Amino acid sequence: MNISAPVLKTHKSLLISALLVSLFGTLSFNSAAFDFEGAIKDTVKDAVKKQIDPQAESASTTVPATENTTAATEPAFNWKNPSKDEEIALGREISGNLLGAAPLVKDAALQKYVNSVGRWVASQSERPDLPWRFGVIESDDLNAFAAPGGYVMVTKGLYRKLTNEAQLAGVLGHEIGHIVKKHQLKVLQKQQLLNFGAGLLSDKYAKDNKLVSKAIGSGAEISARSLDKSAEYEADRLGVSYATRAGYEPFGLADVLQTLGQTSKNDGSVALLFKTHPLPDERLAALGDAVGSKLDNIKNGKTLENRFYVLKN
Protein backbone atom coordinates (compact mmCIF):
# COMPACT_ATOMS: atom_id res chain seq x y z
CA MET A 1 0.00 0.00 0.00
CA ASN A 2 2.93 2.31 -0.56
CA ILE A 3 1.57 3.54 -3.79
CA SER A 4 -0.03 6.89 -3.87
CA ALA A 5 -3.37 7.16 -5.56
CA PRO A 6 -2.25 9.49 -8.35
CA VAL A 7 0.40 7.06 -9.48
CA LEU A 8 -2.13 4.32 -9.80
CA LYS A 9 -4.49 6.65 -11.46
CA THR A 10 -2.20 6.99 -14.44
CA HIS A 11 -2.58 3.28 -14.88
CA LYS A 12 -6.28 3.25 -14.63
CA SER A 13 -6.99 2.83 -18.30
CA LEU A 14 -4.40 0.14 -18.45
CA LEU A 15 -6.00 -1.62 -15.56
CA ILE A 16 -9.35 -1.56 -17.19
CA SER A 17 -8.08 -3.22 -20.28
CA ALA A 18 -6.09 -5.67 -18.25
CA LEU A 19 -9.30 -6.59 -16.56
CA LEU A 20 -10.56 -7.80 -19.88
CA VAL A 21 -8.04 -10.53 -20.04
CA SER A 22 -8.14 -11.46 -16.40
CA LEU A 23 -11.49 -13.07 -16.39
CA PHE A 24 -12.60 -16.43 -15.35
CA GLY A 25 -12.74 -18.36 -18.54
CA THR A 26 -16.22 -19.30 -18.37
CA LEU A 27 -16.87 -16.08 -17.17
CA SER A 28 -15.58 -13.56 -19.46
CA PHE A 29 -16.44 -9.94 -19.14
CA ASN A 30 -19.05 -10.31 -21.69
CA SER A 31 -19.77 -7.28 -23.65
CA ALA A 32 -16.64 -5.61 -22.47
CA ALA A 33 -14.34 -8.01 -24.13
CA PHE A 34 -15.82 -7.84 -27.55
CA ASP A 35 -13.79 -4.89 -28.59
CA PHE A 36 -10.87 -6.18 -26.66
CA GLU A 37 -8.44 -5.58 -29.46
CA GLY A 38 -9.54 -2.01 -29.87
CA ALA A 39 -9.50 -1.30 -26.19
CA ILE A 40 -6.02 -2.67 -25.81
CA LYS A 41 -4.81 -0.67 -28.76
CA ASP A 42 -6.24 2.56 -27.40
CA THR A 43 -4.84 1.96 -24.00
CA VAL A 44 -1.45 1.01 -25.25
CA LYS A 45 -1.42 4.00 -27.53
CA ASP A 46 -2.14 6.30 -24.60
CA ALA A 47 0.46 4.66 -22.49
CA VAL A 48 2.99 4.82 -25.26
CA LYS A 49 2.26 8.46 -25.78
CA LYS A 50 2.95 9.12 -22.14
CA GLN A 51 6.18 7.24 -22.35
CA ILE A 52 7.35 8.92 -25.47
CA ASP A 53 6.21 12.35 -24.56
CA PRO A 54 6.04 12.69 -20.82
CA GLN A 55 5.94 16.46 -20.90
CA ALA A 56 3.39 16.78 -23.64
CA GLU A 57 1.36 19.24 -21.64
CA SER A 58 4.16 21.71 -21.02
CA ALA A 59 6.38 21.25 -24.01
CA SER A 60 5.54 20.89 -27.66
CA THR A 61 8.71 19.09 -28.59
CA THR A 62 8.88 15.36 -28.52
CA VAL A 63 11.07 14.30 -25.68
CA PRO A 64 12.54 10.85 -26.19
CA ALA A 65 11.94 8.81 -23.10
CA THR A 66 15.20 7.82 -21.57
CA GLU A 67 15.32 5.47 -18.65
CA ASN A 68 15.57 8.49 -16.41
CA THR A 69 12.41 10.15 -17.57
CA THR A 70 10.65 6.83 -17.45
CA ALA A 71 11.70 6.48 -13.85
CA ALA A 72 10.53 9.98 -13.16
CA THR A 73 7.05 9.41 -14.57
CA GLU A 74 6.59 5.91 -13.25
CA PRO A 75 8.00 5.92 -9.76
CA ALA A 76 7.26 3.76 -6.77
CA PHE A 77 5.85 0.69 -8.45
CA ASN A 78 8.26 -2.15 -8.92
CA TRP A 79 6.90 -3.74 -12.06
CA LYS A 80 9.68 -6.26 -12.36
CA ASN A 81 8.99 -7.79 -9.00
CA PRO A 82 6.01 -6.22 -7.23
CA SER A 83 5.76 -6.70 -3.49
CA LYS A 84 2.71 -8.26 -1.91
CA ASP A 85 1.50 -4.79 -0.90
CA GLU A 86 1.92 -3.54 -4.45
CA GLU A 87 0.03 -6.52 -5.77
CA ILE A 88 -2.83 -5.83 -3.36
CA ALA A 89 -2.87 -2.12 -4.24
CA LEU A 90 -3.11 -3.06 -7.91
CA GLY A 91 -5.93 -5.50 -7.28
CA ARG A 92 -7.74 -2.91 -5.19
CA GLU A 93 -7.61 -0.46 -8.06
CA ILE A 94 -8.92 -3.01 -10.54
CA SER A 95 -11.66 -4.14 -8.18
CA GLY A 96 -12.67 -0.55 -7.45
CA ASN A 97 -13.14 0.05 -11.16
CA LEU A 98 -15.15 -3.11 -11.57
CA LEU A 99 -17.32 -2.18 -8.60
CA GLY A 100 -17.80 1.20 -10.21
CA ALA A 101 -19.49 -0.61 -13.11
CA ALA A 102 -21.29 -3.26 -11.05
CA PRO A 103 -21.71 -2.64 -7.32
CA LEU A 104 -22.00 -5.27 -4.61
CA VAL A 105 -25.35 -6.93 -4.10
CA LYS A 106 -26.81 -5.26 -1.03
CA ASP A 107 -27.14 -8.38 1.05
CA ALA A 108 -24.68 -8.60 3.91
CA ALA A 109 -25.60 -12.20 4.75
CA LEU A 110 -24.85 -13.25 1.17
CA GLN A 111 -21.51 -11.45 1.12
CA LYS A 112 -20.56 -12.90 4.47
CA TYR A 113 -21.42 -16.40 3.31
CA VAL A 114 -19.36 -16.07 0.14
CA ASN A 115 -16.42 -14.75 2.13
CA SER A 116 -16.66 -17.69 4.54
CA VAL A 117 -16.55 -20.26 1.75
CA GLY A 118 -13.88 -18.36 -0.17
CA ARG A 119 -11.65 -17.83 2.82
CA TRP A 120 -11.73 -21.52 3.69
CA VAL A 121 -10.91 -22.58 0.13
CA ALA A 122 -8.15 -19.94 -0.13
CA SER A 123 -6.61 -21.35 3.03
CA GLN A 124 -5.97 -24.56 1.07
CA SER A 125 -4.05 -22.64 -1.61
CA GLU A 126 -0.35 -21.81 -1.80
CA ARG A 127 -1.04 -18.26 -0.66
CA PRO A 128 -3.13 -18.45 2.51
CA ASP A 129 -1.45 -15.28 3.77
CA LEU A 130 -3.23 -12.91 1.36
CA PRO A 131 -6.15 -10.86 2.72
CA TRP A 132 -8.71 -12.76 0.65
CA ARG A 133 -11.99 -10.98 -0.03
CA PHE A 134 -14.97 -12.04 -2.06
CA GLY A 135 -18.04 -10.30 -3.40
CA VAL A 136 -21.20 -10.94 -5.39
CA ILE A 137 -21.84 -8.09 -7.81
CA GLU A 138 -24.95 -6.77 -9.49
CA SER A 139 -24.90 -8.21 -12.99
CA ASP A 140 -26.99 -10.75 -14.83
CA ASP A 141 -24.03 -11.91 -16.88
CA LEU A 142 -22.54 -15.27 -16.01
CA ASN A 143 -19.11 -14.29 -14.92
CA ALA A 144 -16.49 -14.16 -12.20
CA PHE A 145 -13.37 -12.09 -11.77
CA ALA A 146 -10.08 -12.22 -10.00
CA ALA A 147 -7.75 -9.32 -9.38
CA PRO A 148 -4.21 -9.47 -7.97
CA GLY A 149 -3.75 -9.64 -4.24
CA GLY A 150 -6.83 -11.68 -3.34
CA TYR A 151 -9.88 -9.90 -4.79
CA VAL A 152 -12.56 -12.20 -6.19
CA MET A 153 -15.95 -11.26 -7.53
CA VAL A 154 -18.82 -13.37 -8.84
CA THR A 155 -21.81 -12.01 -10.70
CA LYS A 156 -25.28 -12.45 -9.30
CA GLY A 157 -26.21 -14.16 -12.57
CA LEU A 158 -23.64 -16.89 -11.99
CA TYR A 159 -24.43 -17.21 -8.29
CA ARG A 160 -28.06 -17.80 -9.20
CA LYS A 161 -27.05 -20.86 -11.22
CA LEU A 162 -25.39 -22.53 -8.24
CA THR A 163 -27.23 -25.04 -6.11
CA ASN A 164 -24.76 -26.02 -3.43
CA GLU A 165 -21.67 -24.91 -1.55
CA ALA A 166 -19.31 -27.29 -3.34
CA GLN A 167 -20.12 -25.55 -6.62
CA LEU A 168 -19.44 -22.15 -5.10
CA ALA A 169 -16.19 -23.51 -3.68
CA GLY A 170 -15.21 -24.72 -7.15
CA VAL A 171 -15.92 -21.37 -8.81
CA LEU A 172 -14.09 -19.41 -6.11
CA GLY A 173 -11.28 -21.97 -6.23
CA HIS A 174 -10.83 -21.27 -9.93
CA GLU A 175 -10.48 -17.54 -9.27
CA ILE A 176 -8.16 -18.18 -6.32
CA GLY A 177 -6.04 -20.22 -8.72
CA HIS A 178 -5.70 -17.23 -11.05
CA ILE A 179 -4.48 -15.08 -8.18
CA VAL A 180 -2.12 -17.68 -6.76
CA LYS A 181 -0.54 -18.14 -10.18
CA LYS A 182 -0.51 -14.36 -10.75
CA HIS A 183 -2.08 -14.73 -14.18
CA GLN A 184 -3.43 -11.18 -14.26
CA LEU A 185 -0.33 -9.70 -12.74
CA LYS A 186 1.80 -11.30 -15.44
CA VAL A 187 -0.37 -9.80 -18.16
CA LEU A 188 0.01 -6.37 -16.57
CA GLN A 189 3.74 -6.81 -16.20
CA LYS A 190 4.12 -7.85 -19.80
CA GLN A 191 2.17 -4.83 -20.89
CA GLN A 192 4.31 -2.54 -18.79
CA LEU A 193 7.49 -4.02 -20.17
CA LEU A 194 6.17 -3.34 -23.64
CA ASN A 195 5.52 0.23 -22.62
CA PHE A 196 9.05 0.57 -21.36
CA GLY A 197 10.21 -0.98 -24.58
CA ALA A 198 8.24 1.66 -26.44
CA GLY A 199 10.10 4.33 -24.51
CA LEU A 200 13.35 2.96 -25.78
CA LEU A 201 12.06 2.52 -29.28
CA SER A 202 10.95 6.10 -29.42
CA ASP A 203 14.48 7.23 -30.23
CA LYS A 204 14.23 5.51 -33.54
CA TYR A 205 10.57 5.89 -34.22
CA ALA A 206 9.61 9.11 -32.52
CA LYS A 207 8.52 10.52 -35.84
CA ASP A 208 6.25 7.62 -36.54
CA ASN A 209 4.24 6.99 -33.41
CA LYS A 210 1.70 5.00 -35.33
CA LEU A 211 4.23 2.40 -36.26
CA VAL A 212 5.24 1.95 -32.65
CA SER A 213 1.79 1.70 -31.20
CA LYS A 214 0.66 -0.59 -33.97
CA ALA A 215 3.48 -3.01 -33.34
CA ILE A 216 2.85 -3.02 -29.63
CA GLY A 217 -0.88 -3.26 -29.98
CA SER A 218 -0.79 -6.48 -31.87
CA GLY A 219 2.02 -7.88 -29.74
CA ALA A 220 0.13 -7.41 -26.50
CA GLU A 221 -2.97 -8.83 -28.04
CA ILE A 222 -1.26 -12.03 -29.05
CA SER A 223 0.42 -12.64 -25.73
CA ALA A 224 -2.79 -11.99 -23.86
CA ARG A 225 -4.55 -14.51 -26.01
CA SER A 226 -2.06 -17.29 -25.76
CA LEU A 227 -1.84 -16.94 -22.00
CA ASP A 228 -5.56 -17.03 -21.66
CA LYS A 229 -6.43 -20.56 -22.63
CA SER A 230 -3.72 -22.37 -20.69
CA ALA A 231 -4.31 -20.11 -17.71
CA GLU A 232 -7.97 -21.06 -17.68
CA TYR A 233 -7.22 -24.77 -17.78
CA GLU A 234 -4.69 -24.33 -15.02
CA ALA A 235 -7.17 -22.39 -12.88
CA ASP A 236 -9.74 -25.16 -13.44
CA ARG A 237 -7.28 -27.76 -12.15
CA LEU A 238 -6.37 -25.64 -9.15
CA GLY A 239 -10.00 -24.83 -8.38
CA VAL A 240 -10.81 -28.54 -8.19
CA SER A 241 -7.68 -29.23 -6.15
CA TYR A 242 -8.34 -26.53 -3.56
CA ALA A 243 -12.02 -27.40 -3.15
CA THR A 244 -11.13 -31.07 -2.79
CA ARG A 245 -8.51 -30.33 -0.12
CA ALA A 246 -11.07 -28.15 1.66
CA GLY A 247 -13.30 -31.21 2.09
CA TYR A 248 -15.85 -30.47 -0.62
CA GLU A 249 -17.23 -32.89 -3.15
CA PRO A 250 -14.61 -32.52 -5.91
CA PHE A 251 -16.98 -32.09 -8.84
CA GLY A 252 -18.56 -28.77 -7.88
CA LEU A 253 -16.70 -26.81 -10.55
CA ALA A 254 -17.48 -29.51 -13.11
CA ASP A 255 -21.18 -29.17 -12.22
CA VAL A 256 -21.00 -25.46 -12.97
CA LEU A 257 -19.23 -26.11 -16.26
CA GLN A 258 -21.99 -28.59 -17.13
CA THR A 259 -24.56 -25.90 -16.41
CA LEU A 260 -22.70 -23.38 -18.52
CA GLY A 261 -22.43 -25.95 -21.28
CA GLN A 262 -26.21 -26.27 -21.29
CA THR A 263 -26.79 -22.54 -21.47
CA SER A 264 -28.10 -21.53 -24.87
CA LYS A 265 -25.40 -20.29 -27.15
CA ASN A 266 -27.70 -17.45 -28.10
CA ASP A 267 -28.02 -16.28 -24.53
CA GLY A 268 -26.44 -12.84 -24.30
CA SER A 269 -24.99 -13.60 -20.91
CA VAL A 270 -22.67 -16.28 -22.28
CA ALA A 271 -22.34 -15.68 -26.02
CA LEU A 272 -19.05 -13.87 -25.87
CA LEU A 273 -17.63 -16.06 -23.22
CA PHE A 274 -17.99 -19.05 -25.51
CA LYS A 275 -16.16 -17.17 -28.19
CA THR A 276 -13.25 -15.80 -26.19
CA HIS A 277 -12.60 -18.76 -23.93
CA PRO A 278 -12.43 -22.51 -24.17
CA LEU A 279 -15.94 -23.92 -24.40
CA PRO A 280 -17.24 -25.59 -21.25
CA ASP A 281 -17.13 -28.95 -23.05
CA GLU A 282 -13.46 -28.51 -23.79
CA ARG A 283 -12.78 -27.48 -20.24
CA LEU A 284 -14.61 -30.52 -18.90
CA ALA A 285 -12.68 -32.80 -21.24
CA ALA A 286 -9.37 -31.16 -20.28
CA LEU A 287 -10.24 -31.49 -16.62
CA GLY A 288 -11.11 -35.14 -17.21
CA ASP A 289 -7.69 -35.74 -18.77
CA ALA A 290 -5.95 -34.13 -15.80
CA VAL A 291 -8.09 -35.93 -13.22
CA GLY A 292 -7.84 -39.44 -14.66
CA SER A 293 -8.27 -41.79 -11.71
CA LYS A 294 -7.09 -39.29 -9.09
CA LEU A 295 -10.54 -38.59 -7.70
CA ASP A 296 -11.70 -42.22 -7.66
CA ASN A 297 -10.93 -42.63 -4.00
CA ILE A 298 -12.10 -39.27 -2.71
CA LYS A 299 -15.11 -40.11 -0.59
CA ASN A 300 -17.13 -38.08 1.89
CA GLY A 301 -16.63 -34.77 0.12
CA LYS A 302 -19.47 -32.46 1.11
CA THR A 303 -21.89 -30.51 -1.05
CA LEU A 304 -23.65 -28.72 1.85
CA GLU A 305 -26.75 -27.65 -0.07
CA ASN A 306 -28.49 -27.44 3.31
CA ARG A 307 -26.61 -24.31 4.22
CA PHE A 308 -26.17 -22.88 0.74
CA TYR A 309 -27.32 -19.26 0.82
CA VAL A 310 -30.27 -18.82 -1.51
CA LEU A 311 -30.68 -15.39 -3.08
CA LYS A 312 -33.73 -13.47 -2.03
CA ASN A 313 -34.41 -12.26 -5.55
Added chain:
Amino acid sequence: MNRITKMLIAVSLPALLLANISLAAETGSALKNDSMRFEPFSDAKLTGSFTRGESLEIIKKQGAWLQVKTKKSAGWVRLLSVKRGASSSTGNQTSGVLAAASGRAGTGQVVSTTGIRGLSEQDLKAAKFNETEVKTLESYTLSADQGKQFATAGKLKTIAFANLKAPQGDAK
Protein backbone atom coordinates in the same frame (compact mmCIF):
# COMPACT_ATOMS: atom_id res chain seq x y z
CA MET B 1 -44.02 -16.84 5.51
CA ASN B 2 -40.83 -15.88 3.85
CA ARG B 3 -38.84 -17.94 6.22
CA ILE B 4 -41.05 -20.90 5.64
CA THR B 5 -40.69 -20.58 1.91
CA LYS B 6 -36.96 -20.44 2.29
CA MET B 7 -36.94 -23.46 4.51
CA LEU B 8 -39.05 -25.33 2.03
CA ILE B 9 -36.65 -24.48 -0.72
CA ALA B 10 -33.68 -25.48 1.41
CA VAL B 11 -35.32 -28.76 2.27
CA SER B 12 -36.45 -29.59 -1.22
CA LEU B 13 -33.25 -28.66 -3.01
CA PRO B 14 -31.25 -31.70 -1.97
CA ALA B 15 -34.22 -33.86 -2.78
CA LEU B 16 -34.44 -32.30 -6.20
CA LEU B 17 -30.74 -32.84 -6.74
CA LEU B 18 -30.95 -36.44 -5.69
CA ALA B 19 -33.88 -36.90 -7.96
CA ASN B 20 -31.84 -35.48 -10.75
CA ILE B 21 -29.03 -37.85 -10.10
CA SER B 22 -31.04 -41.02 -9.71
CA LEU B 23 -33.75 -40.44 -12.29
CA ALA B 24 -33.38 -42.70 -15.23
CA ALA B 25 -33.18 -41.48 -18.78
CA GLU B 26 -31.27 -38.28 -18.36
CA THR B 27 -29.58 -37.77 -21.67
CA GLY B 28 -25.98 -36.90 -22.27
CA SER B 29 -23.19 -37.22 -24.78
CA ALA B 30 -19.60 -38.35 -24.79
CA LEU B 31 -16.97 -35.63 -24.42
CA LYS B 32 -14.25 -38.03 -25.49
CA ASN B 33 -13.63 -41.60 -26.52
CA ASP B 34 -13.75 -43.78 -23.45
CA SER B 35 -14.53 -47.26 -22.32
CA MET B 36 -17.25 -48.50 -19.98
CA ARG B 37 -16.76 -50.88 -17.10
CA PHE B 38 -18.84 -53.44 -15.29
CA GLU B 39 -18.47 -51.63 -11.97
CA PRO B 40 -17.42 -48.11 -10.94
CA PHE B 41 -13.78 -49.05 -10.45
CA SER B 42 -10.83 -48.51 -12.72
CA ASP B 43 -9.89 -52.20 -12.59
CA ALA B 44 -13.36 -53.52 -13.28
CA LYS B 45 -13.75 -55.45 -16.49
CA LEU B 46 -14.61 -53.61 -19.68
CA THR B 47 -18.11 -53.79 -21.05
CA GLY B 48 -17.80 -51.62 -24.12
CA SER B 49 -16.77 -48.23 -25.39
CA PHE B 50 -18.12 -45.07 -26.97
CA THR B 51 -16.76 -42.34 -29.19
CA ARG B 52 -16.78 -38.61 -28.78
CA GLY B 53 -20.14 -37.06 -29.51
CA GLU B 54 -22.07 -40.30 -29.10
CA SER B 55 -25.42 -40.00 -27.32
CA LEU B 56 -25.75 -41.66 -23.96
CA GLU B 57 -28.39 -42.33 -21.41
CA ILE B 58 -27.30 -41.50 -17.88
CA ILE B 59 -28.69 -43.93 -15.36
CA LYS B 60 -27.05 -42.88 -12.11
CA LYS B 61 -24.10 -41.23 -10.44
CA GLN B 62 -21.82 -42.74 -7.87
CA GLY B 63 -18.80 -40.80 -6.68
CA ALA B 64 -16.60 -40.04 -9.65
CA TRP B 65 -18.58 -42.36 -11.92
CA LEU B 66 -21.70 -42.37 -14.03
CA GLN B 67 -23.60 -45.43 -15.07
CA VAL B 68 -24.50 -44.99 -18.72
CA LYS B 69 -26.12 -46.78 -21.59
CA THR B 70 -25.29 -46.41 -25.24
CA LYS B 71 -27.13 -47.95 -28.16
CA LYS B 72 -24.77 -50.89 -28.16
CA SER B 73 -23.85 -51.44 -24.53
CA ALA B 74 -23.83 -50.14 -20.99
CA GLY B 75 -21.47 -49.65 -18.06
CA TRP B 76 -19.72 -47.26 -15.73
CA VAL B 77 -17.60 -44.37 -16.92
CA ARG B 78 -15.83 -41.44 -15.23
CA LEU B 79 -18.21 -38.52 -15.07
CA LEU B 80 -15.86 -36.01 -16.68
CA SER B 81 -16.12 -38.00 -19.91
CA VAL B 82 -19.78 -37.15 -20.22
CA LYS B 83 -21.61 -33.96 -21.03
CA ARG B 84 -24.91 -33.94 -19.26
CA GLY B 85 -28.13 -32.66 -20.68
CA ALA B 86 -29.86 -32.64 -24.02
CA SER B 87 -28.07 -34.75 -26.55
CA SER B 88 -25.56 -32.97 -28.65
CA SER B 89 -24.33 -34.86 -31.63
CA THR B 90 -20.88 -34.68 -33.14
CA GLY B 91 -21.70 -31.61 -35.12
CA ASN B 92 -22.44 -29.58 -32.05
CA GLN B 93 -18.92 -28.43 -31.40
CA THR B 94 -18.76 -26.67 -34.70
CA SER B 95 -22.22 -25.22 -34.59
CA GLY B 96 -21.54 -23.92 -31.10
CA VAL B 97 -18.51 -22.05 -32.23
CA LEU B 98 -20.30 -20.75 -35.26
CA ALA B 99 -23.29 -19.68 -33.25
CA ALA B 100 -21.08 -17.85 -30.80
CA ALA B 101 -19.07 -16.30 -33.59
CA SER B 102 -22.10 -15.09 -35.44
CA GLY B 103 -23.42 -13.69 -32.19
CA ARG B 104 -20.35 -11.60 -31.82
CA ALA B 105 -21.36 -8.61 -33.82
CA GLY B 106 -24.69 -8.54 -32.10
CA THR B 107 -23.40 -9.02 -28.61
CA GLY B 108 -23.35 -5.39 -27.71
CA GLN B 109 -26.90 -4.93 -28.91
CA VAL B 110 -28.21 -8.03 -27.25
CA VAL B 111 -26.86 -6.82 -23.97
CA SER B 112 -28.13 -3.30 -24.28
CA THR B 113 -31.62 -4.17 -25.51
CA THR B 114 -32.40 -6.92 -23.06
CA GLY B 115 -31.58 -4.71 -20.13
CA ILE B 116 -28.99 -7.01 -18.67
CA ARG B 117 -27.40 -5.13 -15.88
CA GLY B 118 -24.47 -3.44 -17.35
CA LEU B 119 -21.05 -4.72 -17.90
CA SER B 120 -20.72 -3.51 -21.47
CA GLU B 121 -17.52 -2.23 -22.90
CA GLN B 122 -18.84 1.30 -22.61
CA ASP B 123 -19.75 0.75 -18.98
CA LEU B 124 -16.31 -0.49 -18.35
CA LYS B 125 -14.55 2.31 -20.10
CA ALA B 126 -16.69 4.81 -18.26
CA ALA B 127 -16.41 3.00 -14.93
CA LYS B 128 -15.15 5.16 -12.14
CA PHE B 129 -13.27 3.84 -9.18
CA ASN B 130 -15.73 3.40 -6.34
CA GLU B 131 -13.98 3.79 -3.00
CA THR B 132 -17.12 3.17 -0.93
CA GLU B 133 -17.81 -0.14 -2.62
CA VAL B 134 -14.22 -1.33 -2.25
CA LYS B 135 -14.32 -0.45 1.42
CA THR B 136 -17.56 -2.38 1.81
CA LEU B 137 -16.01 -5.35 0.01
CA GLU B 138 -12.97 -5.19 2.27
CA SER B 139 -15.14 -4.94 5.36
CA TYR B 140 -16.22 -8.54 4.73
CA THR B 141 -12.66 -9.86 4.81
CA LEU B 142 -12.34 -12.84 7.13
CA SER B 143 -9.31 -14.25 8.88
CA ALA B 144 -8.04 -17.78 8.29
CA ASP B 145 -9.37 -18.69 11.73
CA GLN B 146 -12.85 -17.48 10.88
CA GLY B 147 -12.72 -19.55 7.71
CA LYS B 148 -11.75 -22.55 9.76
CA GLN B 149 -14.64 -22.05 12.17
CA PHE B 150 -17.03 -21.91 9.25
CA ALA B 151 -15.57 -25.16 7.90
CA THR B 152 -15.90 -26.84 11.27
CA ALA B 153 -19.53 -25.77 11.51
CA GLY B 154 -20.16 -27.53 8.18
CA LYS B 155 -18.14 -30.58 9.27
CA LEU B 156 -15.73 -29.99 6.41
CA LYS B 157 -12.49 -31.86 6.86
CA THR B 158 -9.33 -31.13 4.93
CA ILE B 159 -7.79 -34.02 3.07
CA ALA B 160 -4.39 -34.51 1.51
CA PHE B 161 -4.61 -34.03 -2.24
CA ALA B 162 -1.85 -32.84 -4.56
CA ASN B 163 -2.62 -30.12 -7.09
CA LEU B 164 -3.78 -31.57 -10.38
CA LYS B 165 -1.20 -31.19 -13.12
CA ALA B 166 -1.63 -30.76 -16.84
CA PRO B 167 -1.62 -34.16 -18.54
CA GLN B 168 1.83 -34.99 -19.87
CA GLY B 169 2.65 -33.93 -23.39
CA ASP B 170 -0.39 -31.69 -23.40
CA ALA B 171 0.01 -28.08 -24.42
CA LYS B 172 -3.14 -27.26 -22.48
